[in-house]
Amino acid sequence: MTLADTQPDGGKAERSGRLSAEDWAQAALDLIAEQGVAAVAVEPLARRLGVTKGSFYWHFPSRDALLIAALERWEKFEEEQVFGKLEAIADPRERLRSLFELVAHEYKSHIIYSELLKALDHPAVQPVIGRVSQRRLDHLTASFRQAGMSRQDAQNRARLTYAAYVGFLQLNLQLHQARLQHDEFEAYVEHVMATLIPAY
Amino acid sequence: MTLADTQPDGGKAERSGRLSAEDWAQAALDLIAEQGVAAVAVEPLARRLGVTKGSFYWHFPSRDALLIAALERWEKFEEEQVFGKLEAIADPRERLRSLFELVAHEYKSHIIYSELLKALDHPAVQPVIGRVSQRRLDHLTASFRQAGMSRQDAQNRARLTYAAYVGFLQLNLQLHQARLQHDEFEAYVEHVMATLIPAY
DNA sequence: ACCTGAACACCGTTCAAGT
DNA sequence: ACCTGAACACCGTTCAAGT
Numbered sequence: 001m002t003l004a005d006t007q008p009d010g011g012k013a014e015r016s017g018r019l020s021a022e023d024w025a026q027a028a029l030d031l032i033a034e035q036g037v038a039a040v041a042v043e044p045l046a047r048r049l050g051v052t053k054g055s056f057y058w059h060f061p062s063r064d065a066l067l068i069a070a071l072e073r074w075e076k077f078e079e080e081q082v083f084g085k086l087e088a089i090a091d092p093r094e095r096l097r098s099l100f101e102l103v104a105h106e107y108k109s110h111i112i113y114s115e116l117l118k119a120l121d122h123p124a125v126q127p128v129i130g131r132v133s134q135r136r137l138d139h140l141t142a143s144f145r146q147a148g149m150s151r152q153d154a155q156n157r158a159r160l161t162y163a164a165y166v167g168f169l170q171l172n173l174q175l176h177q178a179r180l181q182h183d184e185f186e187a188y189v190e191h192v193m194a195t196l197i198p199a200y
Numbered sequence: 201m202t203l204a205d206t207q208p209d210g211g212k213a214e215r216s217g218r219l220s221a222e223d224w225a226q227a228a229l230d231l232i233a234e235q236g237v238a239a240v241a242v243e244p245l246a247r248r249l250g251v252t253k254g255s256f257y258w259h260f261p262s263r264d265a266l267l268i269a270a271l272e273r274w275e276k277f278e279e280e281q282v283f284g285k286l287e288a289i290a291d292p293r294e295r296l297r298s299l300f301e302l303v304a305h306e307y308k309s310h311i312i313y314s315e316l317l318k319a320l321d322h323p324a325v326q327p328v329i330g331r332v333s334q335r336r337l338d339h340l341t342a343s344f345r346q347a348g349m350s351r352q353d354a355q356n357r358a359r360l361t362y363a364a365y366v367g368f369l370q371l372n373l374q375l376h377q378a379r380l381q382h383d384e385f386e387a388y389v390e391h392v393m394a395t396l397i398p399a400y
Numbered sequence: 401a402c403c404t405g406a407a408c409a410c411c412g413t414t415c416a417a418g419t
Numbered sequence: 420a421c422c423t424g425a426a427c428a429c430c431g432t433t434c435a436a437g438t
Contacts, residue, residue, distance in 0.1 A: 018421055036321050043411055053412080055422045063412065117370065118320040121236050133371065156391035163367030170317065170366045171333065171359070191356035195395065218402055243430055253430080255403045263431065 019049060021059040021069065028070035033111050037119035040067055064124055071128045074112055078132060083139075092146035096197050099143075103165060104189045114169050137162050147198050161196050219249060221259040221269065228270035233311050237319035240267055264324055271328045274312055278332060283339075292346035296397050299343075303365060304389045314369050337362050347398050361396050 027049055028040045042063055046053040060066045085102065089095040103110075113132075119125050140158035149157060180188060227249060228240045242263055246253040260266045285302065289295040303310075313332075319325050340358035349357060380388060 020421095038321055041411065042413085051421090052423055054414085054424070057413070057415090058421055061413095118318075120318040120370070121238055121321070152387065153391065156388050157395070159368075159371070159388060160364055160392055160395060163365075163371055164360055164363045165367065166370045167363030167365065167367030168359075170320070170370070171363055187352060188356050188359060191353065192360055195357070195360060241430065242432085251402090252404055254405070254433085257432070257434090258402055261432095 019051065019055070019059070022073075023049070024056065024059050024066055025069040025073050028066050029074055029112070032070065032115050036115050037067070037122055037125060040070070042066075067122070067124045071116075071124060075128050075132060078113075079135070082136070086139075092143045093197055096140075096143050096147070097193060099140075100189060100193050100197075104185075110169060114172075117166065117169060133162065133166075144198070149198060157196065157198075164192065164196070219251065219255070219259070222273075223249070224256065224259050224266060225269040225273050228266050229274055229312070232270065232315050236315050237267070237322055237325060240270070242266075267322070267324045271316075271324060275328050275332060278313075279335070282336070286339075292343045293397055296340075296343050296347065297393060299340075300389060300393050300397075304385075310369060314372075317366065317369060333362065333366075344398070349398055357396065357398075364392065364396070 024045070027045055031039050031045065031048075040063070042056050043053045046056055056066075060069070086095055086099060089098055116125050116129050120129065137158050140161055141154050144154035144157045144161075145151065147154075224245070227245055231239050231245065231248075240263070242256050243253045246256055256266075260269070286295055286299060289298055316325050316329050320329065337358050340361055341354050344354035344357045344361075345351065347354075
């Protein structure tokens, strides 16, 4: 998943002189990935798009409305991504292993997610992250349940697993001076799977 | 730990007419706990302290310098808090259990930490959180090592445990519509301890 | 040693006027 | 249907002048 992938035309379309609301939303998403949520400001965006900031307000009533539109765009894309790849795998332990591997190695696909976690401060970000998190929790719970755990254990293990995922993204951001080396990282992923995926 | 506890005089001292840099730093910390890092703005703070914003620049060269001073203040306090309570416990599993219990039940002491996690966006916040996280990781690694794990396993288990801690704080913020009920929460904490603390 | 008050830059928002 | 340009509010920053 690259940023251009979040754009239906792959980012290659020539825009005509005039802009649509989608153009603004996509530009905002790009900015989030590049510089974080705080960087989404009307005036810089307008400069980037080659128009004056006044024109922004024809498309959106406020900066917040733009943010919300950008986040909805990301959420839709995100949902299709994750659920598409894993639904095919029938065995729950296999599916969990694949999920861990996917999450561990597709670093790029987590850039925007990480940026949103950093900006949980913002009221517009919280509901989106909340919905995405809830869907992922439900998915994990179902898999642990299918792997033979009780309803309670499956739910708690899902919470623990997802917390570990979110926390790891945070730590990677925080301890970037102490980022794990390749072999060390692989060993960590193995340790996590051995600890959290129930044995046969 | 309450907010007033982060203030040496407990917040009850009558200020004389004039302010010190510490007064500004403490006011900033209070604001962080109440409304988050983004709320630390010079003009509102000046209003709150009953002076004009111009006077702020006698004490600090910039808003960022104020933020950094406030965070240093918190970091010092935080360090004494956590390491004071646990050093007395000799048995590593006991100490780990106590740590989990402490973290699970002293909700108030995590308010500022949570606020900082939400604002990881800000360059001034990252190094502070980085240092605090590194100290806690080291503490966890040492305890797991003493509990009989190999150096590698202890380090990985510490990473997983701390990631779970950070992630859980995030989830509590994110899923506030789905906050766990008391019994459900206790069951979750038990599950986490059973999964992450090595057996005898 | 600490504070005021006026100034300027930057960004969000509004709106009448343009094409 | 979309954009400009000027205006205003708000906050960060500077600084000469006050006590």
